[in-house]
Each structure stands twice: as C-alpha cells, then as structure tokens.
Amino acid sequence: MDWITIVIIAVKVVVVFAVLLTGCAWMTWLERKLVARIQTRLGPMNAGFQGLLQPIADMIKLLLKEDISPKHVDKMIYALAPLAAFIPATLSIAVVPFGSSVELFGRHIDLVISNLNIGILYVLAVTSLGVYAIAMAGWSSNSKYSLLGGIRSAAQMISYEIGLGLSIVVVVLLSGTVNLVEMVNQQSSILQWNVFANPVAFLIYFICAVAETNRNPFDLPEAESELVAGYFTEYSSMKFGMFFVGEYANMITVGAIATTLFFGGWQGPFLPPVLWFVIKVAAFMVFYIWTRGTLPRFRYDQLMNFGWKVLLPVAVLNVLVTALIKLW
Amino acid sequence: MDDITESVNGQLISTDSGFDTQEFFVNMGPQHPSTHGVCRLLLTMDGEVVKACQPHIGYLHRAIEKISENRTYAQIIPLTDRFEYLMSMACNWVFCLGVEKIAQVEIPERAEHIRVIMVELNRIASHLVWLATFALDLGAITPFLYCLREREYIMDLFESTCGQRLLYNYIRVGGVSRDLPVGFEKKCREFLDYFTPLIDDYEDLLTNNPIFLSRTKNIGILPRELAINYGVSGPVLRGSGLKWDLRKDDTYGFYDKFDFDIPTGTVGDTWDRYIVRIREMREAVKIVRQALDGLPEGEFRAKIRPSFKPAVGECYTRIESARGEMGAYIISDGTAKPTRVKLRGSSYNHIMVLPEIVDGLKIADLVAIFASFDAIMPEVDR
Numbered sequence: 269m270d271w272i273t274i275v276i277i278a279v280k281v282v283v284v285f286a287v288l289l290t291g292c293a294w295m296t297w298l299e300r301k302l303v304a305r306i307q308t309r310l311g312p313m314n315a316g317f318q319g320l321l322q323p324i325a326d327m328i329k330l331l332l333k334e335d336i337s338p339k340h341v342d343k344m345i346y347a348l349a350p351l352a353a354f355i356p357a358t359l360s361i362a363v364v365p366f367g368s369s370v371e372l373f374g375r376h377i378d379l380v381i382s383n384l385n386i387g388i389l390y391v392l393a394v395t396s397l398g399v400y401a402i403a404m405a406g407w408s409s410n411s412k413y414s415l416l417g418g419i420r421s422a423a424q425m426i427s428y429e430i431g432l433g434l435s436i437v438v439v440v441l442l443s444g445t446v447n448l449v450e451m452v453n454q455q456s457s458i459l460q461w462n463v464f465a466n467p468v469a470f471l472i473y474f475i476c477a478v479a480e481t482n483r484n485p486f487d488l489p490e491a492e493s494e495l496v497a498g499y500f501t502e503y504s505s506m507k508f509g510m511f512f513v514g515e516y517a518n519m520i521t522v523g524a525i526a527t528t529l530f531f532g533g534w535q536g537p538f539l540p541p542v543l544w545f546v547i548k549v550a551a552f553m554v555f556y557i558w559t560r561g562t563l564p565r566f567r568y569d570q571l572m573n574f575g576w577k578v579l580l581p582v583a584v585l586n587v588l589v590t591a592l593i594k595l596w
Numbered sequence: 597m598d599d600i601t602e603s604v605n606g607q608l609i610s611t612d613s614g615f616d617t618q619e620f621f622v623n624m625g626p627q628h629p630s631t632h633g634v635c636r637l638l639l640t641m642d643g644e645v646v647k648a649c650q651p652h653i654g655y656l657h658r659a660i661e662k663i664s665e666n667r668t669y670a671q672i673i674p675l676t677d678r679f680e681y682l683m684s685m686a687c688n689w690v691f692c693l694g695v696e697k698i699a700q701v702e703i704p705e706r707a708e709h710i711r712v713i714m715v716e717l718n719r720i721a722s723h724l725v726w727l728a729t730f731a732l733d734l735g736a737i738t739p740f741l742y743c744l745r746e747r748e749y750i751m752d753l754f755e756s757t758c759g760q761r762l763l764y765n766y767i768r769v770g771g772v773s774r775d776l777p778v779g780f781e782k783k784c785r786e787f788l789d790y791f792t793p794l795i796d797d798y799e800d801l802l803t804n805n806p807i808f809l810s811r812t813k814n815i816g817i818l819p820r821e822l823a824i825n826y827g828v829s830g831p832v833l834r835g836s837g838l839k840w841d842l843r844k845d846d847t848y849g850f851y852d853k854f855d856f857d858i859p860t861g862t863v864g865d866t867w868d869r870y871i872v873r874i875r876e877m878r879e880a881v882k883i884v885r886q887a888l889d890g891l892p893e894g895e896f897r898a899k900i901r902p903s904f905k906p907a908v909g910e911c912y913t914r915i916e917s918a919r920g921e922m923g924a925y926i927i928s929d930g931t932a933k934p935t936r937v938k939l940r941g942s943s944y945n946h947i948m949v950l951p952e953i954v955d956g957l958k959i960a961d962l963v964a965i966f967a968s969f970d971a972i973m974p975e976v977d978r
Contacts, residue, residue, distance in 0.1 A: 307741035412622050416644070416959075484735060485807055564807050565735025567960045568644055 272375070280381050281362075288361055292516035293323035298550075299557045306561035327509070335505035338409075345408035350503065350510030353401035357517040360394045363387040364524045365449045367534045367541035379534075379542070380449060387448035388436055391525055392429075395480070398518065399425040402499050405511070409502040417498025420568055425480055427575040432476035434583035438469035438590045439529045452533030463530040468586045470530045472579060477522040479575070481515065484560040486571060523552030619647060622959075626655045630733045630963045633973030635947065637966075644958050649951045653944070656977040664937040668903050669695050669769055672937065676924075677763035679939055680975040682725055685711075685718040686917040688767035691937075693848060694913040694926040695769045699906035704895040707771035708850045712887045713784070714757070714766060715915075716880040720791070721750040722918035723873050723880075726970045727798060730870065733967040734811050739801055746794060749787045756780065769904075771897030781888055788881050795877055803871070812867035816953055816965035819864060826949040829942045830920025831872045832969055836864035842916040849915075854886045866968040873970075903932045919943055919970055941975030 297312065297320065304311030312319025337346060367379030384390055399422050406418015439462050443451045455461050463470045479486040500511045527533055527548040536544035566574070625636035634655035640648040660679060664672045676687040689711060696703065728743035751761045756777050758766040766773050802808045818828070823836045833840055841858045843851040859875035861868025908930040914923040920942030927936040946969040954962050 303737070307738050308745060309741060412620060412641075419643075487735065561738050562801070563736060564731065564802070564805065564811060565960075566807060567811055567958055569958060570810055 276375070276377060277381070284361060284366075284381055285358065288358060288517060288520060289513065291520050292513050293327065294320075295516050295520065295553055296326065296512075297323050298553065299560075302554065302557045303561045306558070330506055330509040330512075333505040335507065338411075338502055340410045341502060342408035342410065345404050346502075347507070349401050349405035349408060350507045350514070351401075352404060353398060353514035354510045354517070356394050356397035356401075357514040357521060360391045360521050361517075361524060363390055363448050364521075364528055365452050365533055366524075366545045378449070383447070383449050385447050388440060388446045388451075388529075391448075392433055392436065395518075395521070396425075396429055398480075398514075399429075401511075401514070405503070406499040409499070411502050414499050414501045417501070421482060421499055424482070424486065424571060424575075427572060428476040428479040428486075428579070431472050431575065431579040431583045432480060434580075434587050435469040435473040435476065436529065437587050438466050441587070441590050441594055442466060448528050448533075452528055452535060455532035456535055458532065461530060461532045466586070466590060468582065469590075470526075472583050472586065473526060473530070475579065477526065478556070478559070479571070481518045481522055481556075483519065483556055485563040485565050487560075487565060519553065519556060520549060523549040523556075526552060617642070624962075625652075630729075630967065632729060632967070632971070635971070635973050635976075637950075637962075639959070639962070641959065644960075646954050646957055646959055646962050649954045649962065651947045651950060653947065653973070653976050656973045658974075658978065660978045661937050661939060664934060666933065668932045669906070669934065670903070672934070673768060674763070674765045676939070677765055678974060679978060680917060680919070680922065680941060680943075680972060681762060682722040682972060683715075683718050683918045684762065684764045685714045685767060686915055686922055687939075688764065689715060689849075690913055690915045690917075690922050690924045691926070691939075692767050692769045693915065694911055694924045695906060695928075697911045697913060698909045698926060698928050699769070699900075699904065701770045701898050701900060704771055704898060705850075705892050706775075706894045707896050707898075709887050709891045710772050710776060710896060711767055712850055712854070713884050713891075714754070714764075714772075716883045716887070717750050717753060717784075719880045719918045720877050721747045723877050724750075726873060726918070726967075727870075730964075730967040730970075731802060733963050734808065736802065736808070739798055742794070742798065742801075746791055749790070753780070753784060753787065756783070768897065770900040771895070773897075775896040781891065784884065784888060788885060792878070792881055795874060799874060803874070809867065811960075811964055812870060812968075813865060814863065815866045815961050816957070816968065817863055817865045818949065818953055822949065822952060823864070826952070827945040828920070828949055829945070830916065830918070831876060832869055832920065832942075832946055834858065835861035835869035835872045837862055837868075842914055842921060846914065848913070850887075851883075853890070854883050856883050856886075866964055869968040905930060905932050914940070917942070919946070919972070919975065939978055941978070943969075943971035943973070943975040946971045947976060 300322070301311045301319070312322040315321040315325045337343060362381040363384045365378070365380035365383075369376055369378045371377075402421040402425070403418050406414045406416075406421070409415070439451070440446055442462055442465050443454050445451060445454075500508055503511060524545075527545065531548050534541035534545040539547075619640055619642050622639045622641050623636060624639055625631040626634040631637065636652040636655065638650040638652060639646055658678065660675050664675060667675070673688055673691060676691045677684040679687040695701075724743040724747045728740040731739035754764060754766075755761050757780060758764050758773060760766070818832065818836050820836045820838055823833050824838070828836075829840065837860055839858050839860050842848070844858060856879045859872050859879065861872050906928045908928060910925070910927040912923055912925045914921050916922075921940065922942065923940035925936070925938040925940070926934050929935045950966065950969065954965060957965075
C-alpha cells in the first residue's frame with residue numbers, strides 16, 4: 269500500500285465523517301421544520317434564512333453549557349457512556365457505498381471507505397454496541413428515572429435486533445453475498461430492488477430500525493411524560509450533545525443501510541450517484557419525522573410483546589420461505 | 597406515611613429464580629412533566645410495575661377560603677378565578693349563584709344567556725387543554741398544538757368580552773360585568789362553524805389509532821360503584837357509565853331551556869373518559885348555538901350596589917364544571933363580608949381514587965390514567 273492510497277483513505281474518512289456530522293446537525297433542523305409544518309407552526313426562523321443556522325446556534329449553546337457531573341454518579345462510566353453512544357453510531361457508515369467508483373488522476377477510487385467482504389456482519393456487530401452506552405448511562409447515573417430508561421432501552425434494542433438481523437438474513441439469501449458493494453451492484457434497475465423482491469423483509473427491517481433508534485412510536489426510553497428524559501436525564505452540556513448526535517447519526521446510518529440493502533443504494537438514472545444516495549436516505553429521515561408528528565407511543569410491555577410475538581415469528585417465517593424458494 | 601418517605605428502598609422480594617429483587621420508590625412530582633401541576637405521587641415500583649401509589653397534595657395552597665372571609669363579595673370573585681384557572685367562568689358563576697341565592701337577586705334573562713355562552717365556551721377551552729396534554733402524555737405531540745390553536749380563538753372571544761384571557765372576573769353577582777361587545781355573536785358563530793369539523797380531525801388522529809386504542813382501551817377501569825363511593829363526578833363519572841350531569845340533574849341558570857345530550861361511557865376505562873369529553877365538546881357547541889339563537893335584548897346585570905349586604909343565611913350551590921361538580925358553600929351573617937366560604941373542587945376526589953385503580957399497572961398506564969382524570973392542582977389545594 270503506497271502513501272497515496274493512505275491519503276485517499278484518510279480523505280474519504282474525513283469527508284464522510286464531516287458529512288455525517290453535518291447531516292446530523294441539519295437533520296435536527298429538518299426535523300424541527302417538518303414537525304412544525306405538521307403542527308401548523310413555523311419552527312426556527314431567526315437564525316439565518318428559515319432558521320438554517322439554528323443547528324450551529326444549538327451546537328454553540330451546548331458547548332458553552334456548564335458540564336455538570338452530579339455527585340452521586342459513577343464518574344468513570346458516566347463519562348464514557350456518551351462516547352460509547354457516539355462512536356458505534358458513526359462506525360457502521362464506513363462500509364456503506366455512497367457512489368460508484370471514480371477515476372481521479374489515473375487512479376481508481378471506490379466511493380466507499382472500506383469495501384469489506386463481510387460488510388453486513390460488520391454493520392450488525394457495530395450497531396449492537398450502541399446498547400452498551402445506554403446501559404452504562406442508565407446505570408452510572410444512579411438515578412431511578414435513568415435506570416428505568418436504561419433498562420427499557422436495553423431490552424428494546426436487544427429484542428428488536430433479532431428482527432433486524434433476520435430481515436437482513438433474507439437480503440443475504442436473496443443476493444447471495446454479505447458485501448454491501450456487491451449488493452448494490454446487483455440492484456442495478458428499479459425492478460431488481462430487494463424491497464420488491466421481499467417487501468416483508470423491508471417492513472420488518474424498517475419497524476426494527478425505528479425501534480433500534482428509539483424513535484416514535486418506540487421512543488419509550490426517552491418517554492418524557494413518564495421518565496423525564498430517560499437514560500440521559502442526568503447529562504448536560506456536550507455529554508448530552510454526544511447522545512443527541514449519536515442518536516441522529518444512528519438514524520442516518522440505519523437509513524443509509526436500508527437504502528443499500530433494499531433500495532439499490534446509489535443507483536438511479538440521470539442524477540449523479542451520490543445525489544441519489546442522499547435523496548434516498550433523506551426520504552427515510554422524512555418518514556421518521558412524519559411518524560413522530562403523527563403517532564402516540566407504545567407501552568413498554570406492548571412493545572416487547574410486539575417484538576417477540578409478532579415480529580420475530582413473521583421474520584423467521586419470512587427467512588424460511590425465502591430460503592425454500594431459493595432452494596427450489 | 598412518614599416511614600415510607602424516609603426509608604430509601606422497599607422490601608425484598610424473593611423470586612423463584614433465586615435472585616432477590618427489591619421494590620423501590622419513585623417520587624413522581626411535584627416537578628414532573630406529566631403530573632400537570634404540583635402533584636406528588638409517591639410510587640412503590642417493582643421494575644416497571646406500580647405496586648402502590650400515594651398522592652401528596654398541598655403544594656399550591658393559597659388560602660382562598662380564608663382570605664375570602666376578609667373581603668366583600670365583589671372582591672372575592674377575582675379570588676375564585678384562581679380556584680380553577682382552566683375554567684374561571686364556572687368558578688365565578690358558582691360563587692355568584694350562591695350569593696344570589698342568599699340575597700335573592702333576580703337575574704336578567706340576557707345575563708343568563710351570556711353566562712351559559714361563556715361557561716360552555718370555557719368548557720370547550722378546558723377540554724381542549726385536557727385533550728392536548730392527554731395526547732402529549734401518550735406520546736402524540738401534534739394534537740397538543742392543534743388544540744391550543746383552537747383554544748386561542750376562544751381566548752380571543754373572551755378577551756374581546758372582558759379584557760382577560762385566563763382569569764376573567766366576568767360573571768358578577770346579579771349578572772355579568774359588561775355586555776357582549778359589538779360583533780361578538782358573529783365571531784362566536786364563526787368560531788363554532790370553524791371548530792365543529794376540527795373535532796373530527798382530532799378523532800382522526802386518535803380515536804381509532806391502534807396504538808392509542810392499545811394504550812387506553814381497558815386501561816384504568818374505574819367501576820361505577822367505586823366512582824360513586826369516592827365522590828367522583830363529571831366526565832370521569834360519566835365515563836364509568838353513570839348519567840349524572842348537574843346541568844340536567846340539578847339544573848341551574850337556563851340549562852333546562854336548552855336541548856343537549858349527556859354522553860356516557862360503558863366500561864369506565866381511559867378510552868371512555870376520552871370519548872365522553874370529545875362528545876361533550878360537540879354538545880357544548882350545540883348549547884352555545886342555542887343560547888346565541890335565543891339571546892334576548894335587555895339588561896345584562898341586575899342593579900346591585902358593589903358593597904351590598906345579603907340577608908343572614910347559608911347555602912350550598914353546585915354547578916357542572918369541565919371536571920365535575922364544583923360547589924360553593926357560603927355562610928352570610930348579614931354583613932358585606934361572608935363568615936365562611938368553602939369551595940369544592942372535583943379534582944381532589946379524582947386524585948384520591950387513583951391509588952385504588954393503579955395497582956399492578958405499568959408506570960405508563962399510570963400517566964395515561966392520571967391524564968385522563970384531568971385533575972388540576974389549584975382546585976385541589978385552593
């Protein structure tokens with residue numbers, strides 16, 4: 269590996285990371301604007317045109333807030349939890365291809381940070397780390413609301429991860445590979461999209477993804493009417509900001525993976541591949557926000573029942589049927 | 597009570613699995629997003645399950661009743677505003693009704709109509725606030741904004757009438773403080789026409805939503821007998837299936853001249869309490885329309901001196917507020933100030949019945965049930 273390759277990789281990492289973080293920031297803007305639109309409000313209007321600079325103002329505010337560590341917390345774990353939430357959320361974007369390869373100065377550059385041959389396994393492994401952050405935050409805060417939030421969240425994420433995994437198994441069966449780049453290449457036309465090949469898998473994936481990211485109607489860990497703010501009740505300043513960014517990064521990642529697995533990734537006519545990728549991911553984000561503006565929240569045990577008694581059997585059945593069809 | 601608050605953790609529970617679990621206490625309130633004011637619920641929890649619930653009140657005591665003993669009757673009316681701030685018109689009315697009964701004041705017909713219009717509009721406003729916060733407690737954030745948007749129209753109507761948006765001091769002994777402003781009738785009709793289809797919108801968002809149903813159907817069933825034993829009244833009692841509405845059963849004002857239905861529930865669960873209030877809003881619209889149709893010309897207030905002295909006597913008057921039976925017991929010794937004023941709010945009974953029905957439910961259900969009772973704290977503590 270010569271030094272230029274290393275530079276290229278470094279540039280890709282920096283660019284993707286920066287875009288992801290910026291995406292998170294303006295995702296909050298989009299969310300506030302869209303929810304405001306649903307609720308006949310204006311949303312942020314003062315910072316910049318249509319409040320476009322609001323994320324920057326928010327970021328400055330968060331950075332300048334006093335960082336309070338309550339006396340009763342377990343200092344070490346308490347400080348580590350925000351990092352544990354933030355890092356895994358950003359890691360899995362590394363294997364998602366966001367465009368085809370480009371020729372630059374006679375070099376062939378893949379528009380993916382790492383073309384990993386076990387891409388989807390890596391994604392599953394990394395995303396499942398997120399639950400540790402929540403358990404750590406809930407436990408180390410040494411507060412009852414945080415603890416309840418942490419327990420809820422851990423239980424929820426673990427149970428929905430199974431459904432998520434099984435829906436991905438279907439995609440793996442369909443495409444016969446675990447490499448995300450190859451998966452995208454197989455879905456070159458709209459008719460070959462996996463979402464049409466197996467819509468049930470997509471539905472399961474989507475429901476599980478919403479639950480994984482703790483979004484409405486599965487936002488129990490943060491149910492403010494019951495638990496004040498759930499596992500990050502005791503957090504302030506940038507520690508809180510890390511959870512916040514981590515959550516949005518998770519949403520974008522989940523959307524990006526859904527795009528890759530089910531909607532043909534960056535492929536699309538006329539527009540440049542990267543733009544197609546962004547449009548598809550953004551569509552997911554809008555759907556997230558839309559549900560948030562519309563639906564009430566599940567109850568904890570109902571959520572678990574739904575996960576174990578409905579989603580899991582359907583997902584298993586789906587895998588079996590797909591496998592049988594494949595075999596036959 | 598004290599030993600509960602002082603100990604940190606509850607008793608050990610041995611389970612079959614060999615692990616010992618422990619009950620723990622959660623102080624829900626007095627500062628908590630969903631206790632709607634400064635109510636403190638001391639919860640004994642076993643994980644997510646509520647084992648016991650003990651309401652603590654008294655954080656909002658303002659001694660309205662005691663202060664009233666040193667004020668003239670006209671000066672007490674603004675105090676009653678603070679009694680139940682979401683339905684101040686009713687508080688004014690129940691107090692004036694008592695004084696009028698003792699002093700035997702004849703009320704002009706126009707004033708009676710205006711009172712009904714105002715109180716029913718206020719009932720809609722109060723139910724809107726309830727629906728907004730109830731939906732918010734269930735995690736649906738959008739109805740909150742919709743409901744407060746419509747409430748704003750009612751507030752504007754009130755502002756144009758009496759200059760106030762929350763604490764009106766409008767209904768006075770012998771009538772109302774001033775006549776309806778020019779164009780009120782038209783604006784009010786406009787509002788009613790605008791508002792009626794919007795109730796369907798709220799229902800579209802909630803009534804048949806599967807998540808909403810799973811959160812409210814058969815949750816927090818308040819049996820009719822229990823409700824009666826605890827003196828529960830208003831939409832909560834009607835949700836439990838008893839057709840008891842003071843506007844019909846112990847009528848006052850001009851309510852006997854208007855045609856409206858009393859919606860009731862069947863099981864007494866959270867959903868029943870919800871649908872009763874939604875239907876009550878529709879009925880309130882009906883009543884306001886009729887009152888506007890029959891609005892006569894004439895005086896809006898009987899001639900009474902500000903510091904009048906009613907006869908010696910005492911009486912209890914009660915009216916149907918948005919939450920239930922609201923009562924005022926007034927003892928007059930013939931001077932310009934009452935000897936004793938006792939105000940009765942229904943929220944107290946609603947909070948006290950809560951521990952009876954939450955046993956074994958999840959904390960999320962507790963929040964939903966508490967919200968569906970629509971208890972507000974100033975009414976409890978006075």
